[in-house]
Amino acid sequence: MAVELQTVSIETPEGCNMILGQSHFIKTVEDLHEIVAGTVPQAKFGIAFCESSGECLIRHTGNDETLKQTAIKNAQAVGAGHFFVIILKDAYPINLLNAVKMCQEVCQIFCASANPIQVIVAQTEKGRGVMGVVDGLSPKGVEGPEGQKWRHDFLRRIGYKL
Secondary structure (H helix, E strand, C coil): CCCEEEEEEECCCCCEEEEEEEECCCCHHHHHHHHHHHHCCCCEEEEEEECCCCCCCEEEEECCHHHHHHHHHHHHHHCCCCEEEEEEECCCHHHHHHHHHHCCCEEEEEEEECCCEEEEEEECCCCEEEEEEEECCCCCCCCCHHHHHHHHHHHHHCCCCC
């Protein structure tokens, strides 16, 4: 049995964050919609979910047509069963990640990021599966006192620390 590995670059719109994960049931797309809308009501979002049985369709929802179409495009590019994409604008993954993890159908989260993302996909004769992700860039050094001050100030400026 041959396995071919590929990398798929995820399109992340400017000013948006992505949550990529795996789930196991068709109702995931509606449950994730309710989680985003109920947790961060002002968020703009698009969601796509790759159904992996029956009609094997990409199910989708959201409250922003551009983000929804981008989520669909990313789901098509990855093409792995039970893979889902949430694209967020005016919200951060930290605002709703625990609620997404607690969704009954969610099996795992691959990443939650605004960084450049590549998905590592395995192709077999049965289909495609996500092996992991590359989230952002490799480290360029070790944080020093200036970096610590920047981090400290940044977290307070965006309201995540007092």
